[in-house]
Amino acid sequence: MDADHIAEDLDRVLLDEGQILSRLQEMADEIWADYAGRDLLLVGVLKGAVLVMADLLRALPGTAPMDWMAISSYGSGTKSSGVVRILKDLDTDITGRDVLIVEDIVDSGLTLSWIQANLASRSAASVEICTLLRKPDASKVHVDIKYVGFDIPNEFVVGYGLDYAEKYRNLRCVATLAPHVYA
Ligand code: IMP
Numbered sequence: 001m002d003a004d005h006i007a008e009d010l011d012r013v014l015l016d017e018g019q020i021l022s023r024l025q026e027m028a029d030e031i032w033a034d035y036a037g038r039d040l041l042l043v044g045v046l047k048g049a050v051l052v053m054a055d056l057l058r059a060l061p062g063t064a065p066m067d068w069m070a071i072s073s074y075g076s077g078t079k080s081s082g083v084v085r086i087l088k089d090l091d092t093d094i095t096g097r098d099v100l101i102v103e104d105i106v107d108s109g110l111t112l113s114w115i116q117a118n119l120a121s122r123s124a125a126s127v128e129i130c131t132l133l134r135k136p137d138a139s140k141v142h143v144d145i146k147y148v149g150f151d152i153p154n155e156f157v158v159g160y161g162l163d164y165a166e167k168y169r170n171l172r173c174v175a176t177l178a179p180h181v182y183a
Pocket of ligand 1 (some may be wrong): 109
């Protein structure tokens with residue numbers, strides 16, 4: 001789905017598909033160089049990171065496995081609750097492995113700092129974070145994010161995996177919503 005298909009629901013496009021894909025290619029090249037000779041496992045957080053994972057993984061210049069976790073974070077609202085519950089755990093034993101968490105967005109960072117601590121406690125060799133988007137509040141909780149695609153303003157965004165009440169994940173770009181959508 002393109003922005004044109006739902007123009008009435010959108011306020012403005014922050015990042016188009018071309019910008020996202022070329023940034024992901026740069027990040028993939030950097031990750032590949034950093035993890036040369038290591039046992040890299042990409043861990044995605046469902047469902048928002050599905051599209052980032054698909055494009056980041058394909059942009060890598062070599063093969064790497066992926067695994068997934070699902071946790072509860074947002075309901076249909078727009079604020080993080082900070083309450084984290086594992087809905088689906090990893091299929092993989094990460095003992096001794098170099099885990100790279102792949103995220104769509106870091107907002108308060110509450111979700112991510114919890115996931116990072118949880119994975120680190122399983123004796124992984126390393127647990128780093130890669131996110132396509134980062135909001136300014138991410139600096140409030142200390143989360144060390146190794147790879148950031150774009151810093152964006154403190155606005156609620158949808159598209160490229162990000163939803164509002166499970167809608168708009170299939171939008172190719174990242175955009176803000178028109179006020180009437182929240183009404
Ligand atoms: P945090 O715990 O505040 O960092 O929130 C992390 C999760 O909240 C992300 O993985 C998203 O699922 C969701 N989220 C945060 N900001 C946005 C947004 O602007 N649009 C859609 N989802 C968001």
